[in-house]
Amino acid sequence: MDYSIHSIKQHYIIIIFVVLISFNFISAADYRIYLLGIPIVNVSMEASKNALSFHTETLGMIHSIWPVNNHYFTEYDSISFGIRKYTKLINQGRYNGELNAYYDLTNSQLKYNDESVFVTDSVQNIFTLLARVSYQSAENLDTKWYPMNHEGVPQRAMFLLAGTEKLKIDDEDILCDHYRLDIEETDGASVHVSPYDYFTDHVASNDALHQLWVEKSGERRIIKASVSIYGMTVTAKIQDN
Numbered sequence: 001m002d003y004s005i006h007s008i009k010q011h012y013i014i015i016i017f018v019v020l021i022s023f024n025f026i027s028a029a030d031y032r033i034y035l036l037g038i039p040i041v042n043v044s045m046e047a048s049k050n051a052l053s054f055h056t057e058t059l060g061m062i063h064s065i066w067p068v069n070n071h072y073f074t075e076y077d078s079i080s081f082g083i084r085k086y087t088k089l090i091n092q093g094r095y096n097g098e099l100n101a102y103y104d105l106t107n108s109q110l111k112y113n114d115e116s117v118f119v120t121d122s123v124q125n126i127f128t129l130l131a132r133v134s135y136q137s138a139e140n141l142d143t144k145w146y147p148m149n150h151e152g153v154p155q156r157a158m159f160l161l162a163g164t165e166k167l168k169i170d171d172e173d174i175l176c177d178h179y180r181l182d183i184e185e186t187d188g189a190s191v192h193v194s195p196y197d198y199f200t201d202h203v204a205s206n207d208a209l210h211q212l213w214v215e216k217s218g219e220r221r222i223i224k225a226s227v228s229i230y231g232m233t234v235t236a237k238i239q240d241n
Contacts, residue, residue, distance in 0.1 A: 029045055029221065029238055029239070030042065030043065030044055030045070030238075030239045031043040031045065031236050031237065031238055031239060032236070032237060032239055033234060033235070033236050034234070034235050034236075034237065035232070035234050038060070038061075039059055039060065040058060040059055040060060040061075040062045041056055041057065041058050041059060041062070041068075042056070042057050042059060043055070043056050043236070044056075047131070049078050050075060050076055050077065050078040050084075051073070051074065051075045051076070052073070052074050052076075052127050052128075052130075052131055053071070053072065053073040053074075054071075054072055055069075055070070055071050056068060056069075056070045056072075057069050057070075066092070066093050067091075067092075067093065068091065068092050068093075069091040070088065070089065070090050070091060070092070070197070071088065071089045072087070072088045072127065073085070073086070073087045073088070074086050074125060074127040074128060074131075076127075076128045076131060077121070077122075080121065080122040081122070081124060081128040081129075081131055081132045082103065082120070082121050082122040082123055082124070082128070083101070083103050083110065083123055083124065083125055083128060083149070084102065084103050085101065085102045085103075086099070086100075086101040086102075086125060086127075087099065087100050087101070088195075088197070090195055090197050092197070097195025097197060098195060099112065099113065099151065099193060099194055099195055100112075100113060101113070101151075101193075103119075103121065103123075104116075105121060108120070108121065110123060110149055112151065112152055112191065112193035112194075113193055115152060115191040115192075115193050116191075117149060117152060117154070117188075117189060117190075117191055118189075119147065119149050119154075120147050122146075122147060123147050123148065123149050124146050124147065124148045124149075124157060125148065125149065125150065125151075126148075126150070126183075126204075129146065129148070129157055129159075129181070130222065132146075133159060133179065133212070133214055133220075133222070134214065134219075134220045134221065134222060135220065138161045138177045138179075141159045141161070141179075142159060142160065142161040143158060143159075143160060143161075144158060144159070145157070145158050146158070148183065150183075150204045151193055151194040152190055152191040152192060152193040152194065153185060153190045153204070154185065154186045154187070154188035154189070154190065155183055155184060155185050155186055155204060156183075156184060156186050157181065157182065157183045157184075158181070158182045159179045159180075159181055160179060160180045160181075160182060161177060161178070161179055162178045162179060162180055162211075163178050164176065164177060164178065164216065165178050165213060167213055167223055167224055169223060169224075169237065169238060169240065170240045172240075174215055174223055175215075175216045175217070176213040176214055176215055176216055176223055176224070177213070177214045177216050178211065178212075178213050179211065179212050179213075179214065180209070180210065180211055181210040181211070181212065182210075183204045183206075183210070184206060185204070185206075205229060207229055207230075208227055208228065208229040209226075209227065209228040209229070210225075210226075210227055211225065211226050211227075212224070212225040212226075213225070221238060222238070223237070223238050224236065224237050224238070
């Protein structure tokens with residue numbers, strides 16, 4: 001295969017998976033990921049007061065080139081949104097991987113398989129951040145840094161309110177808070193724990209612009225999200241059930 005073509009395909013795949021992991025949705029709903037207007041991934045979501053699980057599966061041409069069928073589950077404290085359990089099962093092409101983690105309250109450690117890192121009991125991951133934005137108002141979220149650990153890597157994250165916008169989903173106009181989500185690495189010990197996973201390997205890229213639009217009232221559903229990286233933008237939209 002020509003190297004330039006291979007690189008372009010790899011970059012497309014990476015940004016598809018970044019948007020999936022960056023913006024998963026805290027309501028019982030289905031979402032679809034689009035690249036250049038073409039549907040490429042389905043996301044099925046189930047959520048409760050303190051847990052979030054979802055299933056992602058590629059569609060069409062992407063599924064033919066490199067099929068993905070991944071499952072993620074996060075359990076968190078319903079007040080602080082701190083991680084309590086986190087598991088993932090990865091099926092990407094011919095590759096299979098698994099990660100299991102839990103928070104040890106006694107020792108203030110997040111234990112990933114056979115590795116441990118010291119963290120505060122309110123430490124977030126990308127999933128708990130999305131749970132938080134679906135429960136809390138813009139006044140409580142805007143410009144606040146949250147401690148985060150991205151599968152063994154110390155980080156912090158912040159929601160920045162960009163404004164209020166009205167989005168049309170099918171025939172419905174929905175008033176949304178528009179956020180930018182910034183994620184950056186912080187000082188501290190890192191451990192390599194994650195199995196090979198395009199989703200989480202690229203979610204925290206400093207080169208990516210993450211945006212999301214959250215329903216301003218009612219269920220506070222995440223209505224739309226986008227990630228721009230490598231000069232391309234992938235968009236996720238809620239599906240009308």
